[in-house]
Every structure is written in C-alpha cells, then in structure tokens.
Amino acid sequence: MTVPAVSFHGVTKRFPGVVALDDVTFDVARGSCHAVCGENGAGKSTLGKVLAGIQEPDGGELLLDGRQVRFTSPRDALASGVAMVHQELAFCENLSVAENLCLGQLPSRRGFVAWTELQVRATQLLDTIGATIDPTRRVGTLSIAEQQLVQIAAAVGGGARVIIFDEPTSSLGQNDAERLFSLIGQLKAGGVTVIYVSHRMAEIFRLCDSATVLRDGRHVSTDPIAALDEGSLVQRMIGRRLEQYFPTHARAALGDEVLRVDCLTSPGRFTDISFTLRAGEVLGFAGLVGAGRSELAQALFGLDPHVTGDIYVRGRREPIRSPRAAMALGLGLVPEDRKRQGLILSMLARENTTLPILERLARLTFVRRGLERDLARTQTSRVKVRSDVLENATTSLSGGNQQKLVLAKWLAARSDILMLDEPTRGVDVGAKAELHTWIDQMAAEGAAVLLISSELPELLNLSRRILVLRGGRVVGEVPREHADQDTVLRMMAGLDAAA
Amino acid sequence: MHRSLLRSPSAGLVIVLLALGSILTLVAGSHVDPVSGATVNNFLNAHTLIQMATDASTFAIMGVGATLVIISGGIDLSVGAVYALAGVVMAMVLRGLGPMDAVSTVSIGLATCLMVAFFCGLANGVMVVGLGVHPFIITLGTMWILRGVAFVISHAESILVPAALTNVAKASLGLGGSLSPVPLLAMLAVAGLGTLYLTRTVMGRHVFAVGGNAEASRFSGLRVNRIRLGVFLWSGLTAGVAAFIGAGFYGSATSSDGTGYELYVIASAVVGGASLTGGKGSALSAMLGALLIVLIRQAIRTLHLDQNYEWIIIGTAMIFAVVLDQSGSKLLAKRLMNRTVSS
Numbered sequence: 001m002t003v004p005a006v007s008f009h010g011v012t013k014r015f016p017g018v019v020a021l022d023d024v025t026f027d028v029a030r031g032s033c034h035a036v037c038g039e040n041g042a043g044k045s046t047l048g049k050v051l052a053g054i055q056e057p058d059g060g061e062l063l064l065d066g067r068q069v070r071f072t073s074p075r076d077a078l079a080s081g082v083a084m085v086h087q088e089l090a091f092c093e094n095l096s097v098a099e100n101l102c103l104g105q106l107p108s109r110r111g112f113v114a115w116t117e118l119q120v121r122a123t124q125l126l127d128t129i130g131a132t133i134d135p136t137r138r139v140g141t142l143s144i145a146e147q148q149l150v151q152i153a154a155a156v157g158g159g160a161r162v163i164i165f166d167e168p169t170s171s172l173g174q175n176d177a178e179r180l181f182s183l184i185g186q187l188k189a190g191g192v193t194v195i196y197v198s199h200r201m202a203e204i205f206r207l208c209d210s211a212t213v214l215r216d217g218r219h220v221s222t223d224p225i226a227a228l229d230e231g232s233l234v235q236r237m238i239g240r241r242l243e244q245y246f247p248t249h250a251r252a253a254l255g256d257e258v259l260r261v262d263c264l265t266s267p268g269r270f271t272d273i274s275f276t277l278r279a280g281e282v283l284g285f286a287g288l289v290g291a292g293r294s295e296l297a298q299a300l301f302g303l304d305p306h307v308t309g310d311i312y313v314r315g316r317r318e319p320i321r322s323p324r325a326a327m328a329l330g331l332g333l334v335p336e337d338r339k340r341q342g343l344i345l346s347m348l349a350r351e352n353t354t355l356p357i358l359e360r361l362a363r364l365t366f367v368r369r370g371l372e373r374d375l376a377r378t379q380t381s382r383v384k385v386r387s388d389v390l391e392n393a394t395t396s397l398s399g400g401n402q403q404k405l406v407l408a409k410w411l412a413a414r415s416d417i418l419m420l421d422e423p424t425r426g427v428d429v430g431a432k433a434e435l436h437t438w439i440d441q442m443a444a445e446g447a448a449v450l451l452i453s454s455e456l457p458e459l460l461n462l463s464r465r466i467l468v469l470r471g472g473r474v475v476g477e478v479p480r481e482h483a484d485q486d487t488v489l490r491m492m493a494g495l496d497a498a499a
Numbered sequence: 500m501h502r503s504l505l506r507s508p509s510a511g512l513v514i515v516l517l518a519l520g521s522i523l524t525l526v527a528g529s530h531v532d533p534v535s536g537a538t539v540n541n542f543l544n545a546h547t548l549i550q551m552a553t554d555a556s557t558f559a560i561m562g563v564g565a566t567l568v569i570i571s572g573g574i575d576l577s578v579g580a581v582y583a584l585a586g587v588v589m590a591m592v593l594r595g596l597g598p599m600d601a602v603s604t605v606s607i608g609l610a611t612c613l614m615v616a617f618f619c620g621l622a623n624g625v626m627v628v629g630l631g632v633h634p635f636i637i638t639l640g641t642m643w644i645l646r647g648v649a650f651v652i653s654h655a656e657s658i659l660v661p662a663a664l665t666n667v668a669k670a671s672l673g674l675g676g677s678l679s680p681v682p683l684l685a686m687l688a689v690a691g692l693g694t695l696y697l698t699r700t701v702m703g704r705h706v707f708a709v710g711g712n713a714e715a716s717r718f719s720g721l722r723v724n725r726i727r728l729g730v731f732l733w734s735g736l737t738a739g740v741a742a743f744i745g746a747g748f749y750g751s752a753t754s755s756d757g758t759g760y761e762l763y764v765i766a767s768a769v770v771g772g773a774s775l776t777g778g779k780g781s782a783l784s785a786m787l788g789a790l791l792i793v794l795i796r797q798a799i800r801t802l803h804l805d806q807n808y809e810w811i812i813i814g815t816a817m818i819f820a821v822v823l824d825q826s827g828s829k830l831l832a833k834r835l836m837n838r839t840v841s842s
Contacts, residue, residue, distance in 0.1 A: 301718075303717070303718070322720070322722075323717060323718060323719070323720040324720045324722070326720075327720045333718065335718050340712070340714055340715065341714050341715050341718045342715060342718065343712070343715055344707075344708050344711035344712040344715050344716065344778070345711065345712065346707070346710075346711035346712070346778035346779060347707060347708065347711055347778075351704065351707075351708075355704070355708055355716075355719045355721070356719045356720045356721075358701045358704055358705070359701050362700070362701045365700045365701050365702060366699050366700055366701075367699060367700065367701060367704065369699075409719065
C-alpha cells in the first residue's frame with residue numbers, strides 16, 4: 001500500500017459560535033484528483049484553508065507523504081509543496097503579473113529588484129502551464145480566468161505537489177472552465193495531487209477520482225468516484241431523505257399580488273427580470289453563484305443605483321432608491337453575507353434587532369429603553385432566540401442565532417415582503433429546521449417571501465414556484481409540482497434537459 | 500449592577516487615575532501655606548487639582564468630539580486649527596464691534612465661536628462624504644488650510660478679548676479668589692452630554708453602527724453619509740466650545756493657539772478606549788483619558804523629574820494604555836468564544 005499524499009487526522013477547527021471542522025479524518029491518494037464536496041457551510045473551504053496554512057487547526061494533525069506537518073502560514077505550506085487556488089483571488093492588484101508571481105522571492109541584486117531576471121522567471125512560470133499572459137501587465141487588468149491561471153502558475157512554479165482548488169469555476173465561463181479542466185488533467189499527469197473543492201456534480205464526476213463528503217463540519221464518507229452516482233452523492237451531502245428534512249407545510253390560500261417586477265435590468269448584473277409575488281407565497285430563486293440572484297434582491301432593496309425597469313408594490317409603481325424607501329414599503333432583506341451585510345458584530349444582539357426602526361422607538365431622539373427591550377424580546381422570541389442572549393455581544397452568538405437576529409430585525413420593522421438570501425447558510429441543522437418552519441409559517445400568516453438559496457432541497461420544499469436564473473436572466477419557471485432537483489440543476493447549469 | 504459598573508471601560512481608567520493620584524499624594528510632600536499657616540499637600544490641594552482640570556479641559560472637550568468621529572470610523576486632525584480659527588475670528592469680531600455690555604459680548608462671542616467651528620466641521624464632513632477621500636487626508640488638509648486662514652486674517656497678531664469673556668471663563672463661582680472651576684465644569688458638562696448622546700440617542704446608536712459596519716448599516720436603512728457628516732459637525736463644535744473657554748481664560752487669541760492639540764485630543768480618545776477601526780469608544784472615557792495625560796504631566800512636575808522627559812513618558816504611557824486595553828478585550832473575546840463552544 002502506498003503512502004497517501006495527504007492525510008487528515010481528526011482535524012478540528014472552531015470559529016466563534018460554530019465548529020467548522022469536527023474531527024475530520026481521510027486520505028488523499030498521490031497523483032489523484034480528489035473532490036471535497038458538501039453543502040454551503042459544510043466546511044469544505046475551511047478544510048482547504050487548513051491544509052494551505054491559511055488557518056491553523058485547533059486539533060488533529062496533517063500528514064504529507066506520511067510525515068506530520070504543521071503550517072502556520074501559507075508560506076510554510078508552500079515550502080512543503082502545498083498551494084491553494086482561491087475562490088476569491090488573492091493578489092496585489094496594483095502590481096504586475098511578474099511581481100505577483102515572484103512576490104515571495106523577488107530576484108534582487110544588492111537589495112534592488114532585478115527586473116529583467118524577474119520577467120524571465122515569470123515567463124518561465126507561465127510557460128510551464130502553457131499560459132500566454134504578458135508578465136508586465138497589472139494583475140488588476142486581467143480577467144478572472146487569467147488571474148486564476150496566474151495563481152496556478154505561481155503554485156506550480158513554487159514547486160507545489162498538492163494544489164487545492166476552491167470552487168474554481170464559480171466565476172468562469174464555459175470556455176475558460178474547459179481550459180481549466182484540461183490543465184488540471186495535465187497537472188495530474190505530471191504527478192500533482194489535486195484537491196477539488198466544489199459542489200458541482202458535473203465537474204466532480206468528470207474530473208475526480210474519488211470524493212469526500214463533508215456535512216456540518218463532519219466527515220461523512222470518502223469513496224472512489226466509480227462507486228458513486230449523483231443521487232447518492234447528493235444524498236450524502238444533504239444527509240437525510242428529503243421528506244424527513246422539511247416540515248409539513250401549512251399552506252394558506254394565496255392573497256393579492258404584492259410585488260411585481262417588470263423588465264428589471266442592471267448592467268453587468270442581471271437583465272430583463274420580470275416576475276410577480278403574491279401574499280402568502282414563497283417564490284424560490286435558483287441559480288449558480290454569479291447568476292444575479294443576490295444582485296436582484298439588493299436592487300429591489302434600493303441598493304443598486306444603476307437599475308432600470310419598473311417595480312410595483314401592491315399595485316403602485318414605486319421607484320425604490322434607498323433601503324429606507326424599501327423599508328417604508330414593507331420590504332425587508334436578509335442579506336447573503338450575514339457578517340458583512342446583516343449584522344454589526346461590535347454591537348449587542350438587542351441593538352442589532354432594533355437598528356432599522358430605532359427612530360420609531362424614540363421620543364425627542366432619546367431611545368425609550370423599556371420599549372426597545374420589550375420589542376427586541378418579543379420579536380426575537382418569534383424566531384426562538386432566548387431572551388437572555390439579547391444583552392450579549394453579537395459575536396458571541398452561534399451562526400444560527402445570528403441569522404435569527406437578522407430575521408427578527410425585519411419582523412420588528414413589520415416587513416411583509418421578505419427577501420431571504422441564503423437564509424440558512426452556515427447555520428447548524430437544528431437552527432436550519434427552525435428557520436424552515438419559520439419561513440413556512442410567515443407565508444401562512446400572509447407574508448410574501450422571496451427565497452434565494454443554493455440548497456436545492458430547501459428551495460424545492462419551501463417554494464411554491466421556482467424561478468431559475470442563469471447569467472443574469474430568468475431561464476425558466478418551475479411550479480412546485482413539477483420541480484425536482486435534476487430539472488432545476490440542469491436549468492441552472494444550462495445543460496440540455498435530455499442530456 | 501456592581502459588576503457591570505466594574506466591567507465598564509471607564510472603571511479601569513478611574514482606578515488608574517485614583518492609584519496614580521494616591522501615589523502622588525503620598526510622595527509629593529507638603530508645604531506650609533504662608534497666608535493661613537496650614538500644612539498643604541503639594542499635590543492634593545484645590546489649586547493644583549483645578550489647575551489640572553483646566554489643563555485637561557481643552558483636550559477633554561475636544562476629545563469628546565474626536566471620540567464621536569473615531570467611533571464612526573473616521574479621524575479629525577483639524578481640531579487644533581479649528582480651535583485657533585474660532586478664537587481668532589471671535590476676538591476680531593468682538594474687537595470690530597467695540598465695547599458692549601457683558602451679556603452681549605459673551606453671547607456674541609460664543610455664537611461666533613460656535614458658528615465658525617460649525618462651518619469648519621461642515622466643510623470637513625462635506626468633503627469626506629462628497630469627495631470620498633479618507634478623513635485623515637481631508638482633515639490633514641483642512642488642518643493647514645484653517646490655520647492658514649487664521650494666520651492671514653489676524654496677520655499673526657495676538658488679539659486681546661474683552662474682559663467680560665475672561666470674567667466668565669475665570670469666574671470663581673464662590674470658591675475663592677484664585678480658583679476658577681469654569682473649565683472643569685464645562686468639561687464635565689460636555690462629557691456628560693456626549694455620554695448621553697452616545698448611549699441614549701438614536702443618532703448616537705447610529706454612529707456606533709456605522710463605525711462597526713458601514714455596509715450592514717446601509718443594509719439596515721441607515722443614512723450612512725448623513726451620519727458620517729454629522730460627527731464632524733460635533734467635532735468642530737467641541738473645538739468651538741474649547742476655543743471660547745480658552746480665549747476667555749487666557750485673555751487673548753492667536754493664530755498659533757492650539758498647535759499640536761489634535762494629537763493630544765486623539766490620544767485622549769484612544770487612551771479612553773476608542774478604537775481607530777471604529778465602533779468602540781466612550782465620551783466619559785475620553786475625558787478620563789485627557790485627565791490621565793494631564794496627571795502624568797503633573798506627576799513629572801510634582802516629583803521634580805527632568806521636564807525634558809515629559810514627551811517620552813507620555814508617549815510610553817499612551818502606547819502602554821492602549822495595549823493594555825486591547826489585550827483586555829482579546830481576553831474577553833477568547834472567554835466568550837470558549838463559552839459558546841462549550842455550551
């Protein structure tokens with residue numbers, strides 16, 4: 001038996017309020033392409049970052065070629081031959097390709113950068129992966145695909161024998177993705193071990209030799225790809241049978257149309273989006289990352305100054321130019337990125353709950369504290385947050401509770417058109433189930449819900465209709481009765497239904 | 500209640516101030532007052548304490564304004580220049596108007612000071628928001644511009660202010676001839692109002708929100724630009740108040756007044772626990788920070804140390820105070836994290 005290229009042994013990583021990796025153990029064979037898959041928040045990216053030395057594990061050990069290693073920085077990892085190609089590309093955008101490629105060891109003579117040598121070395125690095133990019137160009141002027149090539153060149157040129165790709169196709173077009181796939185093939189042929197973090201079925205089955213499934217930070221399974229099919233892999237990622245996963249729905253009759261969107265366009269984000277939403281309805285939005293779903297929700301919330309087209313709220317045409325205007329019309333947005341857009345982590349939980357409506361709780365600009373406390377308590381109890389955490393720092397709350405705070409915020413604002421962007425991302429299973437029940441219940445009480453989710457089972461079970469977006473356009477509408485994972489996935493990815 | 504009081508950020512500063520004060524009282528020695536014949540401690544006497552409060556008041560009053568700016572995630576380097584310009588303009592206006600009754604002199608003087616300061620703050624705020632340039636750059640620019648304006652309009656002359664202003668700023672309020680508690684009271688009032696503003700009002704909460712996370716604030720419907728502009732108005736206004744008291748107290752205004760004050764002011768806010776990354780700070784603590792800096796200066800005099808060491812000691816103390824504060828909050832964060840994981 002050969003020694004695996006990489007072994008994870010009981011690797012554990014904690015973040016405040018959430019365990020991202022919990023005792024993860026598995027091996028990766030040398031020269032293979034190994035998929036790491038799972039739902040959003042399953043811990044895939046964290047696993048990659050731990051291996052690449054970006055994050056230090058809190059427990060467990062890493063073995064490279066059977067030898068234990070401990071990385072405290074990406075530099076350490078690279079010195080041992082491990083590199084990562086990032087989802088969000090990490091470059092000094094103001095510097096040239098050549099400088100970025102050699103940033104760790106700029107060639108120099110008596111402390112001055114040796115420019116000619118730098119160009120030569122950069123060109124050599126780019127040549128090894130067959131990339132034709134002018135090394136004198138500034139990285140900021142490169143396309144995403146080109147930047148990715150530079151990252152790969154840096155990894156290979158740095159002598160990496162293990163390369164981690166984190167969702168590498170999430171912002172690539174079809175042609176660029178194809179080129180990437182053949183490059184990965186070449187790397188493998190050259191003896192490089194590839195760890196491929198993704199949740200895209202087609203790519204995993206096409207590229208990888210084996211697949212590890214993570215769920216809620218735990219290792220679920222590692223199998224050769226030949227022993228798997230899409231169904232069983234998805235099953236493992238989700239973990240339960242779909243029927244058990246979701247509550248039974250109390251479906252009320254639909255009310256009046258509350259939101260109509262007509263030919264909404266924002267250059268470079270989405271084009272010609274039209275739909276209607278009725279009270280009591282949950283309208284799902286499916287699509288891959290970059291399909292324009294979050295951008296659409298933000299535009300409806302008055303956050304996109306470049307948007308054109310018409311928005312009708314309860315039959316009246318409304319130009320929504322700011323979040324304030326959107327709030328006044330009863331809209332609420334639970335944004336995609338809870339920590340960046342949803343919450344102010346330096347404030348108390350209570351203060352986050354009441355932030356949008358603080359003016360309504362004040363007399364002569366002085367906040368009426370009793371009123372504020374009562375309101376925070378009532379609204380957070382509706383989403384099942386214990387009231388004794390309200391005076392705690394928001395950072396000390398679990399992911400699930402943080403997300404519930406964002407919901408409570410819009411409950412307090414009495415929003416009845418709720419836009420939920422990935423509402424269950426990064427929350428634990430229990431909280432997830434509670435959030436699902438809550439969404440269902442809100443709709444039953446007459447709220448109109450616009451649900452964006454990358455978790456198809458969630459969309460399929462909660463929505464009455466699903467709109468599928470691809471490349472900023474609506475490419476299909478599927479009523480719940482006809483919706484299944486396969487149909488929606490194929491529409492999202494733009495694959496032929498018969499294929 | 501007691502626990503929350505002890506855990507408040509001001510508590511640590513109060514303890515440090517009291518400790519340093521006690522040490523000074525013990526080691527300062529005493530002298531015999533030639534008039535009353537009583538034995539007087541060289542440090543713990545009304546005269547020295549009020550003198551210290553007076554020294555601290557300028558930094559403390561402007562420190563409250565600076566704290567607002569810093570909590571919102573910004574910085575204001577122009578307060579020293581605003582202080583000078585407001586004082587100079589007031590002195591020139593009063594000189595131009597000629598002799599008036601005391602009430603008119605004081606009210607016109609105060610109004611002029613506050614107006615000048617308000618417009619300086621407005622200019623800062625409008626440029627920071629409108630031009631989208633970092634407040635460090637904008638206020639570094641206005642720091643020179645405003646002081647330059649003060650130089651040009653006053654021809655760099657020292658301008659006397661009417662005695663009515665001095666009578667107000669140096670009023671003894673029944674404490675006896677040589678004691679003037681007005682700067683002390685003004686400092687307490689501004690710190691009190693600042694605390695009220697930050698902890699109880701909608702605007703105060705919004706300042707914390709914007710400094711903590713501007714994007715999330717926008718997503719919550721806050722008018723981020725308006726809030727960012729507002730803090731510069733307050734910062735300007737506190738410089739106006741300080742200028743009014745300062746010019747009155749010292750009896751004149753010059754374009755070189757308040758040179759370098761901006762750094763003392765920022766130091767006061769930062770020693771008071773304000774975080775330059777925004778979202779954290781306290782008006783009361785900024786005042787305590789100013790008092791601590793002045794107390795350290797006083798210690799050098801009381802202990803007859805070489806005055807040339809003053810800046811070295813103050814610089815060291817400031818870095819020390821901030822590091823201590825930071826490691827304290829890191830410890831707290833770690834504790835919180837362990838608690839959530841174990842629960």
